[in-house]
Amino acid sequence: MKKNNIDEAIDEMGDAFVSPNTDTPMRKDAFDKTDAEKVEIIQENVKNIMDALGLDLNDDSLKGTPKRVAKMFVHEIFGGLNPKYKPKASTFQNKYKYGEMLVEKDITLYSTCEHHLLPIVGKAHVGYISNGTVVGLSKMNRIVDFYAKRPQVQERLTMQIVKELQEVLGTEDVACVIDAKHLCVNSRGIRDVASSTVTSEYGGRFKDPEARRDFLDYINLETDF
Numbered sequence: 001m002k003k004n005n006i007d008e009a010i011d012e013m014g015d016a017f018v019s020p021n022t023d024t025p026m027r028k029d030a031f032d033k034t035d036a037e038k039v040e041i042i043q044e045n046v047k048n049i050m051d052a053l054g055l056d057l058n059d060d061s062l063k064g065t066p067k068r069v070a071k072m073f074v075h076e077i078f079g080g081l082n083p084k085y086k087p088k089a090s091t092f093q094n095k096y097k098y099g100e101m102l103v104e105k106d107i108t109l110y111s112t113c114e115h116h117l118l119p120i121v122g123k124a125h126v127g128y129i130s131n132g133t134v135v136g137l138s139k140m141n142r143i144v145d146f147y148a149k150r151p152q153v154q155e156r157l158t159m160q161i162v163k164e165l166q167e168v169l170g171t172e173d174v175a176c177v178i179d180a181k182h183l184c185v186n187s188r189g190i191r192d193v194a195s196s197t198v199t200s201e202y203g204g205r206f207k208d209p210e211a212r213r214d215f216l217d218y219i220n221l222e223t224d225f
């Protein structure tokens with residue numbers, strides 16, 4: 001294939017390309033550099049991008065942008081790449097919750113599409129059937145937030161949340177549904193403002209249609225009191 005054709009093919013594939021791997025593709029040396037070193041490097045490169053676009057980096061409004069973007073990448077929107085920021089697993093035993101389905105719905109989700117580096121904005125709904133071990137509800141929000149703070153594809157994000165909760169809770173019985181808008185679809189390309197993408201991952205007993213139905217019923221419950 002000629003180079004142009006490859007570029008076109010990649011462009012066309014866009015968000016349709018999903019690696020079958022649950023792990024975020026990273027190099028072995030990903031954390032050899034300190035956060036401060038990464039900020040330095042990214043800052044220089046953002047400067048280069050803005051410079052290539054012909055922007056005047058001496059302008060008062062623009063001169064702080066490279067540093068601001070670099071810090072935001074490393075500490076905020078891509079902070080979830082670093083395992084040291086992973087939320088601590090604090091679980092507790094509650095035998096009264098044994099066999100009960102617990103659902104945390106409408107968890108606000110901000111992530112970034114790894115194909116265009118544009119925002120993904122939506123809601124995550126997470127559920128599990130307790131084997132006696134439970135986690136605080138805010139914990140589920142923090143796990144969603146941690147994996148969302150990476151360059152992502154929505155399918156992988158959904159799987160990573162389920163896998164993490166399965167490990168924390170010691171059960172396969174975990175489910176996650178994400179309903180999100182991708183700004184790369186909504187604001188550019190075909191500019192479909194209304195569309196959203198729904199992905200789901202069902203583990204253990206959630207593969208059973210009845211448990212899945214229960215979970216989806218919880219999600220669809222009107223809880224605006």
Ligand SMILES: [Zn+2]
Nearest residue numbers: 113115116184
């Ligand atoms: Zn995209």
